Amino acid sequence: MNALPRAAAAEWLKLRSVRSTWWCAGGAVTTMMLVAALEADSTGRYLRQQDAGPGSAEAVTTTVAGAEWVLYIFAALGMLAVTGEYATRTIVVTLACTPSRSRLLLAKAAVVGAASFAAGLLVAALGVAVSAPMLHDLWDFETGRVAGRILAIAARLALVALLALGLGTLIRRSAGTITVVFGLVMVLPLLLQGLAAWSGAAFLTAVAGYTPGPAGQRLVAGDPVAGLVLAAWAAAALAAATWALRARDA
Amino acid sequence: MISLRGLTKRYGATTAVDDLTLDLTPGTVTGFLGPNGAGKSTTMRLILGLDAPTSGAALIGGRRYADLDRPLRTIGALLDAKAVHPARSGRDHLRAMARSQGVPDQRVEEVLALTGMTEAARRRAGTYSLGMSQRLGIAGALLGDPAVLMLDEPVNGLDPDGVRWIRTLLRSLAAEGRTVFVSSHLMSEMERTADRLVVLGRGRLIADEPMERLVAAGGVLVRGPRLRPLADALPQAGWSGPDELTVVGATPEEVGRLAYELGLPVYELRPVGPSLEESYLRLTETATEYGARR
Incomplete structure (x- = not known):
C-alpha cells in the first residue's frame, strides 16, 4: 500500500476509536431529528390553519433548518481530528508515523471529508424521515429533488468539517478554533450586512454572500456555484494549514 | 545508525543544540546524559524531524527522517509516554500506528505481549499508570522491528522490575546488532545499561566516552x-x-x-571507581562554568 492510503487507514482508525466522534454523531442525529420535528410541527400547523393544500410545504425545508444547527457539530468533528492531537500531544506520534505534513493533512482531509459526508447523508435522510409523516398531507414529495437536497446538505456539512480541520490545524486549540468557525460562518455575514446597511456600500452585501455561511445556504438551496465557493474556503484553510504545519515545529 | 552533522537548533536567542556532531553505532547502547535543559530531548526531536534544525542535519542510515517511507521500520522512538489519547485503548493506539506503516495487526499483539501490556490493551489509555504508559510507548517503538531505537527517559515511572526489564531489553536489542540511544537521569541505571556515554551540557557535546573510561578513573x-x-x-x-x-x-x-x-x-x-554519577557531575559542572563564563 502507498503511503497516503496507509496514513488514511491510520486516521480512520483514530477517528472511530475515540468516543468524541460518536458523541458528535449521536449529537448530530439527535439535534437534526429534534429540529426537523419541531420545524415540521410548526410549519404543518401554520399551513393547515391557512387551509393550504398538498404541495404547499417545500420539500426538505425542515431538514435544511436542522442543518443550520448540526453544522457546528460537524465543525467540531473536523476540528477535533487535529486539535485533539495537539491537546493530547499525540501529534508527536502521528508525525513520527507520517512525517510528510502534506500527506498527513491530505489523509486527515480524506477521512474527515468522507466520514462527515456519509454522516451528513444519514443525518439529512433522518431529518426527512422524521418530518415527512408529519407533513404528509402538505408535502409534495419528489424523490429526485429530495435526494438532491440531501446530497447538497451532506456536501455542505462535509465542507464545513474540512474548513474546521484546516482552521484547527492553524490554531491548534479547540476553543479558539470553534470560535473562529462560528465567527466565519455566523458572525461575519451579519457583520458585513450590518456594515452595508450602515455605510450604504451595496457591494458588502454581495461580499457577505460569499462567506461560508450564506454560500452553504445557497448550496443547499440548489446553487452548485455556491458549493464551489464553500469548497474554496475549505481548500484555502487546508492549504494554509499545510503551509503552517511545514513551517512550524511540532 | 544515527549520524548528527553539526546539528544546531536555536529558539530565538537560546541555543538548545549547539553544533552537535556524533555517530551512533549499531550493537551499542549509547546513554545520553545531561542536566535538564541540556538539549537531549530537542536533539531527539530533531532526529525525528519534529523540529527543523537551524543548521546541520540528523541522518538515520544516511537519510533524513522525512525521507523514510515507513519510518517506524527504520527507527522506533519513545519521546513522551503520555502522548496517547486518553480515550483511545492502548491496542487501538498501536493499531493506528501499525496501519500507517503497513505493519500487520498481529505484530501489535506481539509487542503488547513483549511489553506485558496484553491485559491492559483494551483499556482506555487515560486509565494507565505512568509505568504502563512507558510500556505502551516502548511497544510502539518496537512495532516496526526497527534497527534503531531511541528512547527518552524510558525508565521514568517504572517499578524496580520494570527498570530491570528495560535494562535486559535494551542490552538484548543491542546484542542483536541494533543501535540503541537512550537518555536517562538515573546514573546508576545508565552505568549498568550503556556501553557508551554521550554527555550534553548547554546544547554542546561535553563528553563522548566508552563507559569503562568514565567509570575507570x-x-x-x-x-x-x-x-x-x-x-x-x-x-x-x-x-x-x-x-x-x-x-x-x-x-x-x-x-x-x-x-x-x-x-x-x-x-x-x-x-x-568514582561512580558514574561523580564523573558525570564533574563533567557537567565544567560545562556549567563554561556556559556561565560565556
Missing part, C-alpha cells in the same frame, strides 16, 4: 590499623575514615605491595 580503598606510613609514602592518598585510606589513580597491586614493604597489616584492599 577510580582508586584503591585500603583499611588497616596503622596506615600513617602508607599515607606519608603516597601523596595521592587521602583519609576516608579513621583507619581507611583512598588512593586515587592507584591499583590494588601497587598499594598492596607497598603496604607489605612497609610491614603494615591490611584488613581490606579493594578497587573503587
